[in-house]
Amino acid sequence: MSNPWFISNSVILVRLLLSVLMGGLIGFEREHNNHPAGFRTHILVCLGSSLIMMLSIYGFSDFIGETNVRLDPARLATAVITGIGFLGAGTILFTGKSITGLTTAASLWVVAAMGLAIGAGFYFAAITVTCLVLIILWMFNKVERRFLQSKQIRTLTIQATATEDILDSVCNRLNNFTIKTQKMTLLEKRLPIGEADQIEVQVQIIVPRSMEPDIMISEMRKIGGIHAISVE
The missing domain is CATH 3.30.70.260 (ACT domain)
Structure with missing residues (x-):
């Protein structure tokens, strides 16, 4: 049975590159539609979340044998979910007549969750969410403009x-x-x-x-x- 607290360099590289790809796909859609947080921002959020998730799970494996140390792989992940709210708030603009940027803020939050999933090795979940987000941002946007925001x-x-x-x-x-x-x-x-x-x-x-x-x-x-x- 493989050691659940060990990860090879090749797997680390795959997860980091996958987070760049998944975050880039969503960021490209936001950049293409001239939204505040675009291509590079979404890549960095997804990449950073993936790294923090891997650090949370594997970065403290040397302390597993310590009797007075309790490891919680989710401890840093919770901080990411909380902290991404500040970045998302920066994309929300109140012009006095309307509020814009809520969808972009939500996409940043989802991209952070995708990065955490990739860092934890949940590739299928991350890829599925990426496809669903792209469908929501692109296809549902057309439906909304056509039927809900005439x-x-x-x-x-x-x-x-x-x-x-x-x-x-x-x-x-x-x-x-x-x-x-x-x-x-x-x-x-x-x-x-x-x-x-x-x-x-x-x-x-x-x-x-x-x-x-x-x-x-x-x-x-x-x-x-x-x-x-x-x-x-």
């Missing part, structure tokens, strides 16, 4: 000369595109006597995902008195 929330900001019909004109333009208004904020700027007052209208709207911002901007420009338009 519309998106945008913020339209307009700066214009204050006139009686400016708000009606903006609303009519939005209604022509069947765009639903969620929230409208009006800020009036009073200028010195002799100059026309200015207003800033900020509208939170729900638009079809297929509608590009330049279409809305070109339509709003047709309204007289508008000086600046932005779509976020």
Whole structure:
């Protein structure tokens, strides 16, 4: 029976290279879609997790015979799962209107788990999870965009000369595109006597995902008195 506390250099090399491959596949998908944590980040997370798992299992084998020492192969693995949360939190961005980066943070957490699995020798589980993650990130993303996220929330900001019909004109333009208004904020700027007052209208709207911002901007420009338009 082979010694469960011993690992050869060739097996160490295989596990490290496999962690680079598995982490790289997921990282490539994230990099291809311009997400915060990409190709190299996922490789490093998976590689580091694999190394820590092997260190946790085999790195302290010399102390097995000590009477006052208890070895727990999972002690460093728990630290990896906890610590990866800080790295994942760095990929989550709150812009004031939405939160982005949650999927990338989750992919980093899964890649860390894959590295631990590879380091422990669970090759089939690691390879299976890699395939499932790629399916979820690529195929399910298309399904989500097609059926679950057909519309998106945008913020339209307009700066214009204050006139009686400016708000009606903006609303009519939005209604022509069947765009639903969620929230409208009006800020009036009073200028010195002799100059026309200015207003800033900020509208939170729900638009079809297929509608590009330049279409809305070109339509709003047709309204007289508008000086600046932005779509976020």
